[in-house]
Amino acid sequence: MVAVSLAAVACGSTTPAASQGSPQPLSGTLSLFAAASLTDSFKALGASFHQQYPSVQFQYNFEGTPTLVAQIEQGAPADVFASADTANMSKVQSDGLAAGSPKIFAHNQLEIVVAPGNPKGISGLQDLARPGVIYISAGPTVPAGKYAAQALAKAGVQVTPKSLETDVKSVISKIELGEADAGIVYTTDVKAAGSRVSGVLIPASDNVVADYPIVTLKSSSNAAADEGFISFVTSAQGQAVLESFGFLPA
């Protein structure tokens, strides 16, 4: 079986479960609750894992992190929880719903998202406060929203978003639809949206690094598969997948 790391922040990679020669192949359905910003990357990870362990099926639920926490607290049938920040993960831990300690498996950074071609000529955070620019962000309880406010504070920019969306994907879709001019999301979100949006980088001095922890939940009945998947995510292969989507390695 895989040894579970006890450190709150683990930066190394561990060998995948398969190479340790587990006696029986992993199987079952894995119910995965992951932050919205992990939508595309985790689907890829799941597909990859499924190729190695064809008997493991995935059921995905991607929402804003606080929404997932609320659902888990209400007893939703989740096996693995991947959060977009440590604060939400702590909540789940203090509720006694986590089995074991969470592992940080990736980092992310913020980026300004705008319409393709950047028609309003946004060059940085200070332009978000320009009159005539409609700026939206995720709500203050969503990690991305919290970080966005932090970044703006760091840059000394005073601007009120016109809407507080429930997750980053909603922010992206409103930019895509043309309803808003600019939003603050993760670099991975900008990358995932491809040619449907354009991005404006935020300098490191103003930027915020997001820590993504992952944990198995007590409600799971398939600990083996859960731990197997988590090990995969933190393995070299898994990290490579995450990096290809724009995440920074753990």
Next chain:
Amino acid sequence: MTLEATVALSLGGLDLDVDLSIPDGEVVALLGPNGAGKTTLLKAVAGLVPLGRGHVRLDGVVLEDAVSERYAPTERRPIGVVFQDYLLFPHMTVRDNVAFGLTSRGKGSREARATAMDWLERVGVAAHAQSRPAQLSGGEKQRVALARALATNPRLLLLDEPLAALDVTARTEVRRDLKRHLSSFRGTRLIITHDPLEAVALADRLVVMERGRIVQSGTPAEIAEHPRSSYVADLVGVNLFRGEADHGSVKVAGGQALAAAGAATGDVFAVIHPRAVALHRHMPEGSPRNVWAGRADAIELIGDRARVRVLGRLPLVAEVTPAALTDLKLVEGSEVWISFKATDVSIYPA
């Protein structure tokens, strides 16, 4: 104040084609069975139903003309209508109901209310000025409806079955009052009714309508004496036949002949009053020229009279006293002989 209306239209299953003229000073009643088209005619004159052909002129002013396509909308016609169900606005007080026509035509509300109270006094329901129509009796509602129609000083007053919704006791009293108000009204008056008693009591001239056409027009006496349709005949309670007269004999449809006095020839109506028909147990002898056998089909006791319907050569109604019935030992189904004199057959050109 005259109304001249030539109204031709088709509505639902009704085909209406009438020529009506009401001169000044004459109260006219439109009398006829249900479905005759009376109410439709009223609505056409009021402008609520469009004319197919014809025109409506009031005091020389054209209200509607199918040819020139002139059309004065209802609200601009100087008319007042008393409806069969009164149609008092349930959400307004009695006083406001009466004032409605005045305020609608631009009068200030204070003046309108004063005039309304005036009219309520005149019809005798001033005490109910602040009540809602639902709280009034039938007779009171009728008076309010009349006041409401008259308050605007219309030039043409139309009354649709004004007494029909009242019970018998209220009807007599209200009829008296209505006659009084109609007499004092300076304008053209047209009443619609199916009740001949109402028509005779209220109107100077009757116009009888049947199936969309006018069949007869005249004073009540003229109509009763010379009915021109079975409807009127039944109303008046006489025996009516139509046939070819030729020197004292009238050949009725079906081939039967009546002996009649008079030199009239051609297409005629023949009327025999039930009173003139005598009943016998055996074939009578004597001067009466019309005698035949028949069977008593129906016997009706009305007050101190008995009306006996006899089926024979021609169907007839005879009127006798109940005592006579007993003497003759006459019951429904009895064989009986009838007789009446030729001089009792009144004939006039059809």
Next chain:
Amino acid sequence: MRPERVPVVIGVLAAMGAAFFIVPLVGLVVRTPWSDALAQLTAPETVEALRLSLVASFSATAIALLLGVPLAWVYARIEFPGRSLLRAMTTLPMVLPPVVGGIALLLAFGRRGLVGGWLDSTFGITIPFTTLGAVMAETFVAMPFLVLTVEAGLRSMDRRYEEAARTLGANRWTVFSRVTIPLIAPSLLAGAALCWARALGEFGATITFAGNFPGVTQTMPLAVYLLLETNPEASFVLSLVLLCVSVGVLVSLRHRWLGSA
């Protein structure tokens, strides 16, 4: 006559049906933290959401009355080709999933929408993310209730009163305002009440079209949804408020539902 006895099977099924509705409502009442309730109700965010909801729902009802009554009148009184089709389209929001309604509103009135695009390029006016947007979303889903109710009232009224009014010299506007409207007042009030209650509870179209911001577009239903994640007790209290409002509307309209209208 002997009172009818309930057959067992029907009784059990009916009881289950009733329980299906009663248990959740009882659950809401029982689980609400009553001691905390006052504090939650007077918290600034709650007051803000409540104030905004009242402003938006009453505005939506006012618009529905202004536009809906004439529309109902046209449906009830005028025959024209395509009437049933038009009526079906304007009734659609009643059965359409509210989110779909929100999307449709975006495509029409959003910044790149059919009308919204023109508004933006000509006047610089954008509707999403404004209180007007929330009002429009609520009007869209709630107005059909008013139109349907008023139309039914107009169809069932005795039109002879209108004829009587015309013979008394009333022009069409006077007939409408002094006779028709008072006579259909019960339908009008019921329609407005239903419309207001629906507008108050609107969520899907609002969050999709107008967005979510406290004091601007975060109406009570949105606040309840979001509070569930961060402050469940507060969301219970707000839910109870909305529940009481709905019960109030239903009670005031009970005579219509029970058929004595």
